[in-house]
Amino acid sequence: FQSKLPHLGTSIFTEMSLMANQFQAINLSQGFPEFDTPAFLKSAIKQVIDEGKNQYCPSAGLPELLQQIGDLVQRCYIKDAARKLDALNTITVTSGATEALMVAIQTLVRPGDEVIVFDPAYDAYEPAVELAGGRCRHIAMNAPDYAIDWSLVKQAINDKTRAIVINSPHNPTGTLLGQSDLLALQQMVLEHELYVISDEVYEHMTFDGQAHESVLAYPELFQRSFVISSFGKTFHCTGWKLGYCVAPEALTTEFRKIHQYVTFCSFTPAQFAVASMLKNHPQHVDELSGFYQQKRDVLVAALADSRFKVLPSKGTYFLLLDYSAISDLDDVAFCHWLTQDIGVAAIPLSPFYQAEILEVYHQKHKVVRLCFAKNDATLLKAAEILCQL
Ligand code: PMP
Ligand code: GLN
Numbered sequence: 596f597q598s599k600l601p602h603l604g605t606s607i608f609t610e611m612s613l614m615a616n617q618f619q620a621i622n623l624s625q626g627f628p629e630f631d632t633p634a635f636l637k638s639a640i641k642q643v644i645d646e647g648k649n650q651y652c653p654s655a656g657l658p659e660l661l662q663q664i665g666d667l668v669q670r671c672y673i674k675d676a677a678r679k680l681d682a683l684n685t686i687t688v689t690s691g692a693t694e695a696l697m698v699a700i701q702t703l704v705r706p707g708d709e710v711i712v713f714d715p716a717y718d719a720y721e722p723a724v725e726l727a728g729g730r731c732r733h734i735a736m737n738a739p740d741y742a743i744d745w746s747l748v749k750q751a752i753n754d755k756t757r758a759i760v761i762n763s764p765h766n767p768t769g770t771l772l773g774q775s776d777l778l779a780l781q782q783m784v785l786e787h788e789l790y791v792i793s794d795e796v797y798e799h800m801t802f803d804g805q806a807h808e809s810v811l812a813y814p815e816l817f818q819r820s821f822v823i824s825s826f827g828k829t830f831h832c833t834g835w836k837l838g839y840c841v842a843p844e845a846l847t848t849e850f851r852k853i854h855q856y857v858t859f860c861s862f863t864p865a866q867f868a869v870a871s872m873l874k875n876h877p878q879h880v881d882e883l884s885g886f887y888q889q890k891r892d893v894l895v896a897a898l899a900d901s902r903f904k905v906l907p908s909k910g911t912y913f914l915l916l917d918y919s920a921i922s923d924l925d926d927v928a929f930c931h932w933l934t935q936d937i938g939v940a941a942i943p944l945s946p947f948y949q950a951e952i953l954e955v956y957h958q959k960h961k962v963v964r965l966c967f968a969k970n971d972a973t974l975l976k977a978a979e980i981l982c983q984l
Contacts, residue, residue, distance in 0.1 A: 764910025
């Protein structure tokens with residue numbers, strides 16, 4: 596059998612979580628919360644199921660959920676009161692951000708097209724581009740601050756370039772794109788008639804008073820964009836696999852054609868429950884950054900006396916640690932050793948890089964990712980172990 600994705604194996608998240616379980620290590624590898632989804636959401640979904648709302652909903656999503664998402668987007672990002680988002684025609688509910696990414700990429704990418712991604716890049720982008728017959732052009736973000744050099748992007752654009760994928764707040768580095776990044780992106784996208792896939796799943800987790808710069812706040816840029824988010828992150832329910840994509844009406848029409856034949860619609864009870872949560876507890880979204888900033892601070896403070904160098908985390912629930920003072924191992928070997936022998940599981944960064952970029956990267960960088968969406972006691976226990984290295 597000839598594989599369509601011959602170079603792919605199991606994802607690094609699956610691999611490290613399995614290893615964490617096998618060796619009973621504290622699992623700070625795969626990104627998911629240790630704590631539960633809010634009680635309101637749990638009782639809401641139980642009630643919805645008991646009430647018998649268990650059949651298909653409209654393919655694009657439950658209208659009341661589309662409306663709630665529209666209100667949220669309007670409140671968070673659309674400062675111009677005259678600009679009204681048409682929720683019913685621009686938002687599509689998907690089975691996680693993963694489905695939204697896959698569908699947006701299938702909507703856009705044609706055989707031979709190039710898509711620009713920034714390394715370290717989340718692992719879902721490239722396989723989706725390849726399945727569409729396109730290829731990724733990888734541009735490295737500059738370590739240690741992981742900024743994007745837009746002059747490199749300009750150089751990479753050619754007549755095959757179709758789209759640029761951005762991700763802010765950024766997994767795995769915890770960096771944020773600023774206004775100047777969005778303006779540079781907008782300029783290139785408009786000039787070369789490109790499209791944007793903006794992965795904003797950590798949009799409600801930004802720290803130290805910094806606001807998230809959403810593509811939704813830039814009307815001209817939004818005209819050529821698919822903006823993707825996930826309730827799994829926002830409401831601590833990664834297993835519910837509920838996300839959404841916001842795109843202009845013409846792009847949404849095409850997106851929905853594919854979504855219709857990938858899943859038809861996403862899990863109906865979760866859509867009712869999340870709509871009710873957004874309506875009745877709007878403050879949850881506003882409090883999330885503070886909630887995760889406190890967790891970041893607990894972990895950073897507890898690692899202060901370690902030999903790891905803690906890199907700044909400005910958003911997401913991830914923190915990068917430079918281990919060059921501790922070991923010469925490469926990052927995959929280091930994570931295996933950390934999990935098996937030390938009892939803390941982390942994620943290496945190298946699987947987020949293209950091989951060519953990695954050769955240079957490896958010589959210079961020794962960095963792993965920890966997830967701090969964990970109870971404080973878990974974070975303190977892990978830090979105590981790491982401080983002994
Ligand atoms: N994009 C990024 C950057 C992510 O970290 C994740 C979740 N790990 C996803 C997309 C996928 O989100 P979901 O679980 O809603 O499919
Ligand atoms: N996004 C999660 C992470 O970065 C993993 C999701 C998955 O396992 N696919 O850890």
